[in-house]
Amino acid sequence: MPIPSSQVLAxxxxxxxxxxxxxxxxxxxxxxxxxxxSKSADNSKSSNPSSPTPDPNxxxxxxxxxxxxxxxxxxxxxxxxxxxxxxxGFSIPFSLTALLIPVFFSYPTRLGHSYIPDxxxxxxxKDIHKAKHGSDTGIYDLSGNLRGEQFEGMFREFDTEEKGxxxxxxxxxxxxxxxxxxxxxxxxxxxxxxxxxxxxxxxEGRVWREDLRECYDGSLFWRLQREREEGVKKMGGYGFKxxxxxxxxxxxxxxxxxxxxx
Numbered sequence: 001m002p003i004p005s006s007q008v009l010a011x012x013x014x015x016x017x018x019x020x021x022x023x024x025x026x027x028x029x030x031x032x033x034x035x036x037x038s039k040s041a042d043n044s045k046s047s048n049p050s051s052p053t054p055d056p057n058x059x060x061x062x063x064x065x066x067x068x069x070x071x072x073x074x075x076x077x078x079x080x081x082x083x084x085x086x087x088x089g090f091s092i093p094f095s096l097t098a099l100l101i102p103v104f105f106s107y108p109t110r111l112g113h114s115y116i117p118d119x120x121x122x123x124x125x126k127d128i129h130k131a132k133h134g135s136d137t138g139i140y141d142l143s144g145n146l147r148g149e150q151f152e153g154m155f156r157e158f159d160t161e162e163k164g165x166x167x168x169x170x171x172x173x174x175x176x177x178x179x180x181x182x183x184x185x186x187x188x189x190x191x192x193x194x195x196x197x198x199x200x201x202x203x204e205g206r207v208w209r210e211d212l213r214e215c216y217d218g219s220l221f222w223r224l225q226r227e228r229e230e231g232v233k234k235m236g237g238y239g240f241k242x243x244x245x246x247x248x249x250x251x252x253x254x255x256x257x258x259x260x261x262x
Contacts, residue, residue: 060217061128061144067221069125076123078102088200088224104189105131135179135186139216146216155209165206168198200224 058066068076068084078099085095102121110118112127123131129144139150158170166174171194179187197215201207214220 059129059144060146061132061140062125063218064216065123065125065128066218067225068123074125076102076125078121081123084221087228088221089228090200094199133186133189134183135190137174137178151213151216159209163206165208167206168202171198171207 055063065076068080070077070080070083081098081101082095085098086092090098102123105123106121107117108131109124109127110116110122111130112124129140129142132140132142132144137150137154139147139154141147154174155164155166158166158174160170175187175190175194178190197212198207201211201215201220203211211220214223
């Protein structure tokens with residue numbers, strides 16, 4: 001007897017709600033306790049206290065998501081995802097939409113512990129590499145390590161104007177180039193991830209190499225949180241007018257000349 005889709009949806013909503021509040025109450029004072037990993041004595045006087053010292057025991061992919069492990073238990077709850085996005089400047093609607101991340105990525109990381117899905121939709125930091133999807137850039141290898149040559153190769157191929165950053169058009173071309181025919185899920189995740197990256201990082205119409213490098217190793221998120229705490233004024237992503245004009249350029253196929261609608 002087939003299970004009605006409404007019942008499946010109700011179970012998903014109930015599980016997400018329980019997991020959200022479980023993570024909230026489990027993490028005491030989440031807005032204030034989220035500090036970068038402790039530093040050694042040699043680094044304790046660093047002028048950049050909100051940038052964590054890279055842990056040699058973690059892969060680059062683990063460091064990329066470490067920011068969302070709010071209480072350092074190697075488990076990321078849906079509440080951690082929401083709070084993390086809010087702390088780096090995303091709006092409430094966008095941060096709520098980000099709760100799709102644990103829905104899709106919980107089970108792959110759960111496979112390192114059990115074949116039974118996690119009813120709380122938790123993401124397990126240790127096995128985050130199991131959530132790596134296809135149709136991506138290949139900058140992370142299958143173990144979650146950063147492939148520096150692949151990263152530089154991306155800019156050599158797609159930064160056609162050699163400005164040290166890639167435009168929206170170039171990013172879109174890269175996503176299209178990486179698509180594997182039978183991997184619709186991979187296309188979708190790649191498009192969502194690069195759209196988010198664009199909204200977060202673009203300055204002067206480009207995503208710059210150093211910002212993207214920090215995004216891959218996770219240090220970017222600590223910096224953005226520190227800047228917000230210090231009251232640094234930064235507009236992440238587009239205003240409506242700039243975003244609309246660049247979308248028209250992208251659709252129109254004419255570099256630098258938006259379509260004029262009459």
